[in-house]
Amino acid sequence: MMIKDINGDQPKLFWVLHLGGWFAWGVIGKFALTRALLEDTAPNYFLYVMVITVIAIGLSLGLRYLYRFLWSRPLWIQGAGLLLGSAAAGFLWLRSRSYIYTHWVENSSDMDAWLEKMGSAAELYEKVSYMETFISGWTVMLAWSILYFLIKYYRIFQEVQKSALKSAAMAHEAQLKMLRYQLNPHFLFNTLNAISTLILERQTEPANRMVTRLSSFLRYSLDNDPMQKITLEQELAALKLYLDIEKVRFEDRLNLDLDIGEEASQALIPSLLLQPLVENAIKYGIARSEQGGLIRIAARVFAGDLLIELSDDGPGVELEDGLIPDANGVGLRNTRERLAELYGNRHSFRLSQASPHGLTVNIRIPHETALK
Numbered sequence: 179m180m181i182k183d184i185n186g187d188q189p190k191l192f193w194v195l196h197l198g199g200w201f202a203w204g205v206i207g208k209f210a211l212t213r214a215l216l217e218d219t220a221p222n223y224f225l226y227v228m229v230i231t232v233i234a235i236g237l238s239l240g241l242r243y244l245y246r247f248l249w250s251r252p253l254w255i256q257g258a259g260l261l262l263g264s265a266a267a268g269f270l271w272l273r274s275r276s277y278i279y280t281h282w283v284e285n286s287s288d289m290d291a292w293l294e295k296m297g298s299a300a301e302l303y304e305k306v307s308y309m310e311t312f313i314s315g316w317t318v319m320l321a322w323s324i325l326y327f328l329i330k331y332y333r334i335f336q337e338v339q340k341s342a343l344k345s346a347a348m349a350h351e352a353q354l355k356m357l358r359y360q361l362n363p364h365f366l367f368n369t370l371n372a373i374s375t376l377i378l379e380r381q382t383e384p385a386n387r388m389v390t391r392l393s394s395f396l397r398y399s400l401d402n403d404p405m406q407k408i409t410l411e412q413e414l415a416a417l418k419l420y421l422d423i424e425k426v427r428f429e430d431r432l433n434l435d436l437d438i439g440e441e442a443s444q445a446l447i448p449s450l451l452l453q454p455l456v457e458n459a460i461k462y463g464i465a466r467s468e469q470g471g472l473i474r475i476a477a478r479v480f481a482g483d484l485l486i487e488l489s490d491d492g493p494g495v496e497l498e499d500g501l502i503p504d505a506n507g508v509g510l511r512n513t514r515e516r517l518a519e520l521y522g523n524r525h526s527f528r529l530s531q532a533s534p535h536g537l538t539v540n541i542r543i544p545h546e547t548a549l550k
Contacts, residue, residue, distance in 0.1 A: 188333070192242075195329070197235065203318065204231030226282060230275050237267040238322050245326060256327070264323045268316030275315070366396070368457070372427055388426040395419040399450065407446040409548065410438065410477055410484075420453050424460055431470020432460070442477035445484045446546040448520060454513055455488050455539050462502070463492020463536060471536075484545045489538040497529055517543065 209227045241263050248259040369392055376385035398416055414436065425432055456473060464471045476487045495502050502510065510529075517525045526542040 196238070199322075199325075200231055200235050200238070203234075204228060222282065226278060229278060230271070233274050234271055234318070237271055238319065241267055241319070241323055242326065245323070245330075249330075260323045260327065261320075264320040265316055267319040271315040271319065366392075369423060376427075384426045388423055391419065391423045391426065395423060406449070407546070408449050409443065410445050410447055410486075411443040413447055413449065413452055414438070414443075414475070416450065417452050417456060420456065428460075428464060428470055431467075432464055433470070433472045435472055435474040437474065437476040439478045441479045442484060442486075444547055445477070445479060446548060447484070447486075447543065448516055451513065451516070451541075452486075452488065454510070458510055458539075459488065459490040459492070459537065462495050463490035467492050479545050482545055483542050486541040486543075487538060488541075489532045489536055491532065491536040494531055494535045494537055497531065501529065517541070 204227050208231070209224055212223070212227075244259060244263050245256070248256050251259075369388070373385050373388050373392070376382075376388065395416070398419055418434075421432065421434060452475065459473050464473070471491045473488070473490050478485050514527050517527055521543055524544050526540070528540045530538045530540065532538045
């Protein structure tokens, strides 16, 4: 939990990395390595390393403010600032290290005597040692600067990626809501047409019953969150509200047969998934048969998937590539698109001819329950 809190707090994360990195360099990269390479070091060498580490911390903090000033500038200016800033910090670090070393760790008179013994090679040694120390300091500062920019750009990349994922999620949610709410006007249009027909035929009592049941169904539809999945049992309860409306038109010509497994009844599905399919079965099956017909819904859980089969025994329709040709309704198309948005390639939706006649719809989606 503490690591997550630090990672979410950018100033705190900077100080943890900044101080931790520099003290790791001082203790391991400078002191421990020097002790491993040399047989002996000065008594106060560890304090010297800690002092130059603190100086490096201060100098790199100055680089941080420089880079923050250059952050909104063009990339080439940032690159030039990185190189020149690292060189300046490396030079200042070199001067301070040389001064502290000669005035604290090694006595300057002892150093002069040692150089005098070296004779003509002393001047070359001093230059090589100076350049080596400068290059070492500049390299360390450059490494710090590169890490600073890399972490900064990585965090920006993370923010952009998070924003893109959030935008994609919002677009996905908007698409699902659009598809879900599209069912309401589609269904309402068909139902109002039926009510209008009953009124024109002066069948006022059936028309009144249909309006009352339409009100109950729409209240249920609008009260449910379109993004929230419901159990198959709840979906069937809503479907019965819809069938109550259709029974006003078809009376005994419309029958429903349910064969729902106990485990399947508690499986989660998108709300109002079955209503447009039943509406399609009524339109292409029951309504075209003088005797009416039967709509059968079966559901089982198998191999981690929920399998739903909806069929009617109407006259059936000719299918082309698994689609109903010349079908202008939104019901089947809406259902396909909703399933594709929710489950991607983890679902299947297939139409086929029923035996001996009629249409069958098979749906396979991942089995989910409210307990997950």
